Amino acid sequence: MARRTGRRPGNPDTREAILGAAREAFAERGFDAASIRAIATSAGVDPALVHHYFGTKEQLFKACMNFPIDPAEVFPKLLADGPDGLGERLVRTFLAIWDSPAGVPAVALMRSALTNEWTARLMREFVATQLIRYVLPRLDMDPAEAPLRASLVATQMAGLAMIRYVLKLQPLASAPPEVVVAAIGPTVQRYVTGDIGQRE
Amino acid sequence: MARRTGRRPGNPDTREAILGAAREAFAERGFDAASIRAIATSAGVDPALVHHYFGTKEQLFKACMNFPIDPAEVFPKLLADGPDGLGERLVRTFLAIWDSPAGVPAVALMRSALTNEWTARLMREFVATQLIRYVLPRLDMDPAEAPLRASLVATQMAGLAMIRYVLKLQPLASAPPEVVVAAIGPTVQRYVTGDIGQRE
Numbered sequence: 001m002a003r004r005t006g007r008r009p010g011n012p013d014t015r016e017a018i019l020g021a022a023r024e025a026f027a028e029r030g031f032d033a034a035s036i037r038a039i040a041t042s043a044g045v046d047p048a049l050v051h052h053y054f055g056t057k058e059q060l061f062k063a064c065m066n067f068p069i070d071p072a073e074v075f076p077k078l079l080a081d082g083p084d085g086l087g088e089r090l091v092r093t094f095l096a097i098w099d100s101p102a103g104v105p106a107v108a109l110m111r112s113a114l115t116n117e118w119t120a121r122l123m124r125e126f127v128a129t130q131l132i133r134y135v136l137p138r139l140d141m142d143p144a145e146a147p148l149r150a151s152l153v154a155t156q157m158a159g160l161a162m163i164r165y166v167l168k169l170q171p172l173a174s175a176p177p178e179v180v181v182a183a184i185g186p187t188v189q190r191y192v193t194g195d196i197g198q199r200e
Numbered sequence: 201m202a203r204r205t206g207r208r209p210g211n212p213d214t215r216e217a218i219l220g221a222a223r224e225a226f227a228e229r230g231f232d233a234a235s236i237r238a239i240a241t242s243a244g245v246d247p248a249l250v251h252h253y254f255g256t257k258e259q260l261f262k263a264c265m266n267f268p269i270d271p272a273e274v275f276p277k278l279l280a281d282g283p284d285g286l287g288e289r290l291v292r293t294f295l296a297i298w299d300s301p302a303g304v305p306a307v308a309l310m311r312s313a314l315t316n317e318w319t320a321r322l323m324r325e326f327v328a329t330q331l332i333r334y335v336l337p338r339l340d341m342d343p344a345e346a347p348l349r350a351s352l353v354a355t356q357m358a359g360l361a362m363i364r365y366v367l368k369l370q371p372l373a374s375a376p377p378e379v380v381v382a383a384i385g386p387t388v389q390r391y392v393t394g395d396i397g398q399r400e
Contacts, residue, residue: 115315151369152383154367159358167354171348183352197382
């Protein structure tokens with residue numbers, strides 16, 4: 001019999017069975033099409049138990065990803081002051097998270113997404129759903145351009161994480177946050193609100 | 201133009217022994233301090249054999265990295281027209297390489313650099329030496345700013361590779377190269393020649 005974790009409720013085997021089924025469902029069918037009922041069936045438990053252990057479907061998704069931050073908390077704060085200065089705020093917040101203890105699971109998650117097609121799929125789905133839920137409704141953005149803008153932001157943020165925290169290329173790896181914010185903030189700002197050369 | 205032969209010369213075991221010793225030496229001591237003589241000793245062969253199999257120390261380094269392009273060939277072309285438009289040319293060339301068959305070993309190399317500290321060290325050393333050898337002498341860049349500018353370019357290019365070719369986040373993963381060039385070229389240009397907010 002597996003040992004109970006002090007912090008989390010429920011039987012750890014059941015929790016793991018639910019998480020395994022949920023990861024498979026989210027990666028295969030996507031967030032919207034994956035149902036708690038189907039996840040519960042595949043894990044051999046009652047749907048009520050899934051809700052009891054993990055809360056909403058979205059909370060279950062976050063638990064699957066072991067994501068280092070809660071987008072429901074971070075994004076509304078970032079976006080509260082509107083699009084002006086968003087690029088700098090985003091880079092500053094990102095650095096604060098990665099420079100904190102949360103940076104350790106973040107590096108692990110990034111490595112996993114890069115080496116495991118299944119985590120990559122989960123990550124794509126996670127980015128897309130979080131974007132639709134928390135970012136787009138708060139920014140006055142042309143919906144036709146939003147997905148490209150979001151993936152451009154992703155290139156810059158993922159690359160920053162990779163070079164600063166994983167490859168640790170100097171001098172960026174030890175540059176003070178404000179140097180990074182001044183250099184990279186304007187890039188992110190342009191990807192969100194500036195001219196990105198769309199000519200279609 | 202680098203010579204390409206269908207078969208590589210020499211005993212494969214000896215080649216592998218030399219490559220193993222060279223990877224260790226470059227990762228531990230760096231490119232400059234690693235000597236062909238020490239690599240040969242550690243591989244149990246004559247230094248002349250290292251030269252015979254791999255050519256110069258730099259060619260040996262490239263063989264160790266299994267790098268998808270030859271920087272000695274690519275960078276001078278990119279930089280021949282000076283800094284104007286360099287950002288767009290760099291992104292265009294980068295996409296052409298990653299969209300070609302050379303993109304497959306490039307993805308493998310990136311995964312390896314992200315999951316293996318030893319490959320990460322080799323990669324850092326490789327970026328630094330190639331930069332000093334091929335890029336800085338051809339750009340009229342403030343030497344005090346050059347390393348930060350180079351690592352900023354690295355964040356954008358590494359993130360582009362990661363999002364487009366490894367995570368395959370849409371719509372960037374299937375965007376036509378010219379859309380990507382128009383969006384990301386100006387970022388790279390700014391990192392190379394523009395105001396990056398240095399206030400020291």
